[in-house]
Amino acid sequence: MTEPLADAPGYPMTRSHPLAPPPALDRLRAERPVCPVTLWDGSRAWLVTRHADVRALLGDPRLSADPRSPGYPSLSPGRAAAPDREGAFNHLDSPRHGSYRRMLSSEFTIRAVARLRPLVQEIVDAAVKEMAAGPQPADLVTAFALPVPSRVISALLGVPYEDHAFFQTRTALRMDLRATPEAVRRANDEIIRYLHRLVARKIAAPEDDLLSRMAVRYVRTGRLTPDVLVDIARLLLVNGYETTANMIGLGVLVLLGEPDQWAGLRADPSPRRMAAAVDELLRHQTIVHIAPTRAVLQDLEIRGQTVTAGEGVITSLAAANWDPEVFPDPHRLDVTRDARRHLAFGHGVHHCLGHPLARLELEVALTTLLRRLPDLALAVAVADVPFKHDGGLYGVHRLPVTW
Template sequence: MTEPHDEGSSAPAFPVPRTCPYRLPDEYVGLRESEPVSKVTLPTGREAWILTRYEDVRAALNDPRLSSDRGDPDYPMLVEIAKSDKDSNLSIAGMDAPEHTRARGAVVGEFTVRRMEAMRPRIQAIVDQCVDAMLAGPKPADLVRAVSFPVPSLVICELLGVPYTDHAFFEDRTSTMLSMTLPPLTRQRAFKELQAYLDELVTSKEKDPTDDLLGRQIVKARKKDAYDRDALADLAFLLLTAGHDTTGNMISLGTLALLERPELRARLLDDPAGTPDVVEELLRYFTITDIITARVAKEDVEIGGRTIRAGEGVFALGGAANRDPAAFANPEEIDVERGARQHLAFGYGPHQCLGQSLARIELEIVYTTLLRRIPDLRLATEADSLPLKNDVAIFGLRELPVTW
């Protein structure tokens, strides 16, 4: 078992907050160059390893000896979590094979490219609705509140069959849970409240399975006599929390880059077919989930020439990997011509993000709609004064004031 950090250790503190929308912490860049597999001290006082090179991160995320089991007492946590919360593995995100393979296989059909593409007209309508409301309101407007979070919240609510009237509740509980600075009891209370909400939702759908993801999963599992209501509630928890927060933050950061870089705006407006390339490069460049990909070694593993012992925790830093010059030429530049589809913004290996096709479509539609419908959209403040979400596990902007 990994021991609590010794006060005499020289392992640096982790994570390091981002202080600029466009830059990763200099500490990660320095470690990638000098000590790409290195020990750090977590806020809990324990030590873990961090990986900062692209090659090492990919290897770790695809290695079955590195476990995703959040119930493991050695699993590296950035914040203290009550044992009862650890016992909830957040469905497939906290499973290893073969359980993970079976659970993912049961739901992966809901997220095929074809099914997600079929949602494109509805997503476009949701984006237009949010843009209409913003244009009808006062200037300047906060794009975070007007578009960035309402769009993915509405989309994931419709996909799962969650009443959108409850969006303020689950958005608030999600941000509270992801905080790395709020007291443990506060985070735990938010976790329990959201868990209870989704448990009630699943109970209602058991009585009347509606034509949405949760309803279809209930019908499908019952036909196979394999229905597990707790597992479905955990899946709903994972999809609801991950499905709006990540995409919402990428909408804000990507829009900021588009507003500050006229060449990117021109690329989207003049060459709609090239929109996917712009989205992929923005995903690589920002990599907002840089610090949440954690694992625990089930046995000794050698990565990057270092031995990670059984019971030791590992954080595979996708953001540092996506800025690795060994994988991407001039990685600190936004270059839509690079074809960055091998980036790690959605992870890699068996746990690669289920909803990545949906996220891509949402980003494509939001970016192009904003620039097409509001050609004079611009920042209403200086970029360096924007409040950052650097005290939570998923990076983003708290506000993005815009005008037109």
């Protein structure tokens, strides 16, 4: 007999299978699609789980993405202690959000990102070659999934890749929901100090990279302060590799568990087929698994439930992407499915700016693995893979593979 749902269940919720969202989300989406949940500090927020509602709320100007707004739900002590600063425009509202985003939009158009394909392919080829020449089993995360997007975003921004261990360890701490406020603040401060030195060099001696172009166009002309460019740099650096690295790891893992689908992609790795597969993987394995969060600025009604100003809302992308009203049989991975309505990149004005780059990296990474390592296989059982259950972004810590 299924137990009744608690009045305000704890959030985040526990998975029963590492490659599926928590089963409680399925029940809430069916029975209580707008439900109060209890957070780590005893506060409450409204959890929204249906695709249509999540999509509508992410485009609703009555909700704020700014953590400084009253009622904004914080998902861990560390996040509460070290909120993002001014230049982290994904946590700003209009008009400031739009002004910063427009400064970067030309760098992330489909056409601009397409020009990066040779660079991405070169980086992917080198990573596969190095991994294939090494011992087996290999850890796909440290050998491939993490260095590929780290090298790409470092090259794009003009961040020395030899410093990757520094920023990756600090970022991992920021993403850890279990980290103490002191540890998160220290990691954040160290990244900021590092980027201050880097941005100062870009202002003084610009090179051919995104941060240098921002320094010339906006800092030297007085439209941005160096501090804000530092914040923007941190946002682009962290989001530019951490998200894609987790998605590569999870995508490969779930595909290797579906040998017929892996073989089908290997037989036909055409651009159209791979683009569809990437969309399905993004839907099926939503790495932004416990967010986005918003604060309510004006009273509104969600599916008959009144939500008042000063309350918090959590829009579950993971639940929305497994909504059977939009994606029939959502638990099943189907790389031939038309999954373009997924919300893995969000929706509305905060729709992920870098999604064309993420798609390109995923398509090139998977296509190259299929071609170069067609016999790729897990070296351990899925139960023995260490998953990031306590991470702000979902993924795997390690993925042992053979070929």
